[in-house]
Amino acid sequence: MDPVSAQTPPVAVPDAVVVHERVEPVIGVRRRVVTGLLLVVVGLVTVLGWGFGSGTGDATFRFGGGAAIALPDLTVPGTTTPVLLGAVVLALGVFQLVRGFRLRRTPVLIGVTLACFVIAFLAWAMSGRDGGSIDVVQLLQSTVFLATPLILGALAGVLGERSGVVNVAIEGQMLTGAFAGALVATLAGSLGAGVVGAVLAGALVGWVLAVFAIRYQVNQVILGVVLNAAALGFTGWAYKALMQTNTERYNSPGVLEPLPIPGLADLPVVGPLLFRANVVVYLMYVLIVALQVVLFRTRWGLRTRAVGEHPKAAATVGIPVLRVRYVNVVVAGGMAGLAGAYLSIGTIGPFTENMSAGKGFIALAAVIFGRWSPKGAVGASLLFGFFAALQTLVGILPTPGAVPSSFLAMLPYLATIFAVAGFVGRVRPPAASGEPYP
Amino acid sequence: MKRLRWGGTWLVTVFAVVGALVVGAVLIAIGDARTRDAATYFFTYPWDTFTEAGYAVRDAYVALVQGAVFNPNLSGTAALGPISETLVNATPLILTGLAVALSFRVGLFNIGAQGQIIAGAIVAAYVGFTFDLPVGLHLVVALVGGILGGTLWGGIVGWLKARTGAHEVITTIMLNYVAINLLTFLLGLEGFQRPPYGQAISESVAASARLPHLLGSSLRVHLGLLLALAAAVGVWWLFTRSTLGFRLRAVGANPDAARTAGMAVGRLQIAAMAMAGGLAGLAGASQVLGVTGSVTGSVAGTIGFDAITVALLGRNNPYGVIAAGLLFGGMRAGSVQMQSSTGVPVDLVGVLQALVVLFIAAPALVRAVFRLKPGGAKAVGSELAAGWTR
Structure with missing residues (x-):
């Protein structure tokens, strides 16, 4: 029996949530x-x-x-x-x-x-x-390429925060996923196993986050920072202790081949852009749609959002607050692990030290820039990916003056600062994000 | 009273370190090739695996201590080498740890020490290689420049927090990246980059702006250490003896109550972040003027993030920060020796560091594992706001 739908059809809990979103705030x-x-x-x-x-x-x-x-x-x-x-x-x-x-x-x-x-x-x-020219499709292709790990990481962040757990450890989950992906793929001799291994490794870090955040009620931002440090140290240690001494045996996984979708792949613009990718990217498409639907169209999503906005109210109507949080954080960890798989076996193959290089933090920014919604997070990630792609492109164009590409690289970060400072509109996090529930 | 102490802060800290070392020992054993070989015939001679693992762990930890504290194979001035390296590593950790601890006490989570270090390093280096000032004055101006650079970088965060409510965790992370990109830009700029412009390294700081060595030129320990200790005393004084410190603590304890009591919460937050930034900026200046003599892209290393663990282990107490800085600085220094003589990667220290903090952040876990009585140890970080709002 489901108490929410049995007693009061979707009114009781979501009401508080929905009303907030419908009010058109007076612009200052x-x-x-x-x-x-x-x-x-x-x-x-x-x-x-x-x-x-x-x-x-x-x-x-x-x-x-x-x-x-x-x-x-x-x-x-x-x-x-x-x-x-x-x-x-x-x-x-x-x-x-x-x-x-x-x-x-x-x-x-x-x-x-x-x-x-x-x-x-x-x-x-x-x-x-x-005769100066650029290939727009190529630019967008590298945008998608650079944005894929950000999108997956940001989806992980959205899912965690919507259920009330701040996930600063996306970076660590990505890195662990990238490591496990390369290691498992090499040991098992199968890239598919590598992807599964990466997802499980990310989920494992997610589970540690969940246990410490939910059971031991450790401050979640501190926890995230610490888990990132642990992941960086552990993968760095394992890379040097195992992978560098015996690359053949532990770190030569190969690369996931692109799988063009027949028909769709030949379309102009969208074909090369979206339908000639590898399995991780296709999984990402599924996850984007699934998360948007699950969060806003299903009972589980309703419960997740209720737990993230007002856990006490959710508990009152019989929602198991802690279980909802555990499941969401572990699943989110798996998504960030998948992002890691894309970094290693999805693009270059072998694992290298600190290969996530801050992408988890950018994904966190995308969560906030995208206002805690899957759609927004995807948009923000694509924007960040686009600027990264632009930065590499500008280096090879015949510009009439010097463009410091470092300044282009700064733009996404500055944009995020403007966003959280409220210059570009209201940014409201889930009310109970980061609050432990007794 | 006695029982309370046994379950209390100190014991949890000690057991957290012990627990981290145990996990580290397991990692060392797994990473050891001979142990792995012995494990292949584990079921015939199980004891072999344990002896090999024991040797590996012993060798690694002995090398760690030798690299950090005392190495019997060295004599004369060189015997002080390990201690000197520990202090060199501890100096920026103490300064930045203070920066993080100071903002923690005011209820702000400063993840931006990394960017503040870079800002300080940029200004200090620029003053160091462009200005032409007499010995002594040049150093002071360069140090003040570094502090101001960090103050600006931290102050922006405080200003954004006070004026717009932008959460400091996000703005500090973003400003870290802005600082790194700014540094990358400067390192490609004529007048900042060192000729012949092949490498991303700045001009060298003039000798008149270098921090003098404390124990002769063969040992790297420099005056920055004393500055760090003085800063710790200063932070202690600020929080326990001054009105400003009282106000800052009030804001950290309960901003609403502080506001009701008539304190300018926003201004105090700006002041706290500016001071924190200044301390981190001083750390950056001390690295440039005391250790490297120039700026590269890796000037901040991972100091800004390690500092968070230092502040947490030191429980945001200035003297605790000194102790934690010395411990982690020693581990950093010792890890180099450990890697070169036993092949255990330096990254192991990162794992140890993270585990120590993870354990002390969850005292309930440590108590459960070591069957300690419940006591007075508060969870680390409980003084911080839990969520994004507030």
Whole structure:
């Protein structure tokens, strides 16, 4: 028997949750002004920096990416394009300053602004000499490639926090997953076993997190930091003690081959982008949809969110708070472990020391930037992945001036700071996230 | 009274260290090739496995102590080498541990020591290789510069927290990456990078801005150690003897009550983060001016994260931080010797460090394992806000 649906159909617990989300908050004057000014600054940079600072060449966007059916190239003038796009951003900024957009339009506003800024920037970057061109599909391909571990890690973060457990240990779970993936795949001689091993290893770290956070009620942020340190130390130790001394036997797993989906893989743009990936990426698609559906359309998701918002109320209607948290945190650990599998056997094969290199922390940022929803987390991860891809691309373009790629690399982090500072809208975590339940 | 002490803080700490060493011993045994060979015929001669494992563990831990404290094979000044290395490693850990502990006491979780170290190191190095000042003054200006760099980096976090409520865990993590990228940018910039511009390393700090060695030029221990100890005394004084410290503790204990009592909670949070950043910035300056003499991308190493474990093990008490810094600094120093003479990777120390803190963070677990009586040991980190909100 399920007490929630048996007694009071989805009203009692979720009510408190849903009401919060439906209220259209009154937008503060200061936030409106700050956001508007930010947009104006971005617009000015676009017009003055990318528009009038550009070279004379044209900019060509190609849409190849190795698809069987390719779209025609798009060539635009290198100067006019940034100026026009900058004008659009300026107009948005002025409108925001004078009238103010509705708060729920904020993601659209950010999206349009970023798109204008980036396209203008690319046009500028190619205008250094004639014939400058980039392959948009390739750029997006490497975006997906770089975003995959972030998306999986961020989904893990969303699931944990929605049930009330802060998971700062995504990094450690990824690293352990990457290690276990390479080790198990080598020992078993099967990459499939490697993927399973990575998921189980991530889940194991998730279980440790759950035990200490739920049973021993250790502060969850401290716990995450400590688990990350332990994972870094342990995998580093095992890498040197086992893998380096006998690479053949412990660390030569091979790489997961891409599995093109017949038919879909030949479509222009989306084919090479989405349907020529390896099994981890396909699992990721399934997980994105599954998590979004499970969290918001199923009984388990309702219980999870109830436990994350108000555990006492959830317990009152008979939801086993601790069990819901245990299960979610362990499953989340498995997802982060899968992200680790992508890092090792999903891309390069062997494990190397500290190969997650902070991706778990970026995933954590994506959780918050994406406002604790699976959709948002995916969007934020793609954004971060895109900037990482852009950073590598800019190095090889004939730019008319120097672009410090380090500054491009900073953008996602600065954007996250702006996000949590509330400049781009309301960010409200699950109310009981991080609170132990007795 | 006596019973309370037995179940209390000290015993939990001791057993946490013992527990970590036991787990470490298991790892050493697994990583030892001879032990693994002996384990292949475990069911014929089971004792062999244990003796081989025993030898491996003994050798590794003996080397660890020799590298950290005293090595009977060395004589003369070299005999002080291990202690000197321990102190060199402990110096930034103490300073940064204080930075983390200070913010803990005010209820803020500073994961951004890494970025604050980098900010301090950048400014200190820049002052060190561009300014032309007399001996003594140059050093002071460089140190102050480092402190200001860290203060700025930490102060931003406090300001964001006070003005917008942005959670410091997120802003500090993000600012760490901003700092690393800023450093990468500077290391490719003419005027900061060392000619002939092949490597990502800064210009060398002038001799007049270097921290003097304490025990002769052959030993690396430098004046930064005394600065760290002085800083610990300063933090102790701040929290136990000054009005500002009282206010800070009040904010840490209960911000709402502090606000009701008329304290400017926001300003105190900014002050706390700025001071914490200053301490971490001093650590960065001390690394540059005392140890490396220039800045590279790895100037902060993992100090900023190790500092969190130092602060937790030291239970946010300045003198506890000194002790924890010396312990972990010694483990760092000893691990180098351990790796070179027995082949056990230095990373083992990272595992030990994390386990110690994991155990002391869960006193209930340690008590259950070692069958201790329940006592007064509070869980580490219980003074922090649990969630994102507040």
